[in-house]
Amino acid sequence: MGSIVQETKILSQKNSEQVEGISSQEKTRLEAEARGYQKVLDREPHNETALRELLNIRLQQQDILGAIAPLETLVEIHPKVTEYAILLGQTKQHAEDYEGAAAAYRDVLAISPLNIMALGGLVNLFLNQNLPERAIALLQNTLTQAQEANERDDQNADLSSIQLLLGEVYTEEEKYADAIALYDEIAATHESDFRPILAKALLLQKQGDTEAVKPLLETAYELAPPEYKDQIKSNF
Numbered sequence: 697m698g699s700i701v702q703e704t705k706i707l708s709q710k711n712s713e714q715v716e717g718i719s720s721q722e723k724t725r726l727e728a729e730a731r732g733y734q735k736v737l738d739r740e741p742h743n744e745t746a747l748r749e750l751l752n753i754r755l756q757q758q759d760i761l762g763a764i765a766p767l768e769t770l771v772e773i774h775p776k777v778t779e780y781a782i783l784l785g786q787t788k789q790h791a792e793d794y795e796g797a798a799a800a801y802r803d804v805l806a807i808s809p810l811n812i813m814a815l816g817g818l819v820n821l822f823l824n825q826n827l828p829e830r831a832i833a834l835l836q837n838t839l840t841q842a843q844e845a846n847e848r849d850d851q852n853a854d855l856s857s858i859q860l861l862l863g864e865v866y867t868e869e870e871k872y873a874d875a876i877a878l879y880d881e882i883a884a885t886h887e888s889d890f891r892p893i894l895a896k897a898l899l900l901q902k903q904g905d906t907e908a909v910k911p912l913l914e915t916a917y918e919l920a921p922p923e924y925k926d927q928i929k930s931n932f
């Protein structure tokens with residue numbers, strides 16, 4: 697179970713490792729290709745193939761500022777494709793354009809209020825700026841709105857993912873009792889979901905409560921899909 701709050705940091709680290717592994721010959725080739733795609737865009741600013749290829753090259757080069765322009769154009773062309781806007785938010789956050797990052801995440805949430813990646817991006821942004829109460833308020837308000845929408849429109853929104861994100865924030869801010877209470881609530885409502893059980897186990901492990909951790913990890917291991925079992929087993 698990957699932590700959404702940490703995802704941006706992990707992405708940045710992976711990009712850094714990727715750049716370090718590129719040879720000088722490869723760097724030269726990438727820059728030549730980038731110049732070619734930029735020439736195409738000078739003639740055809742909305743050429744999507746050139747935009748996507750240039751974006752891919754800038755990300756490989758970890759040229760954060762260079763990635764922003766093609767991303768902004770792709771968002772302009774496809775305002776309802778939330779993946780572009782989320783990536784734009786992440787990119788602007790890396791570039792320390794926090795206002796621009798927040799705007800990108802909020803644009804996604806205006807279209808899809810329960811988008812967990814946009815919520816996670818905005819929460820991570822608040823935490824990086826030492827604004828944990830804003831992060832908590834955002835998630836609590838989102839949960840209230842989602843619950844009201846479910847009751848009003850007979851929908852079936854995935855509240856547990858938002859609750860888990862709120863639990864991560866509580867844990868980051870050392871509000872351990874709040875986090876544990878929330879994980880217990882999720883586990884009681886979704887008995888087959890391994891995520892709240894694993895999250896509680898990792899929190900108790902962090903606190904040094906080894907006696908309580910083992911049975912929780914065993915339960916999470918049994919409930920988890922095969923692709924997560926090795927990750928859980930590494931915590932035994």
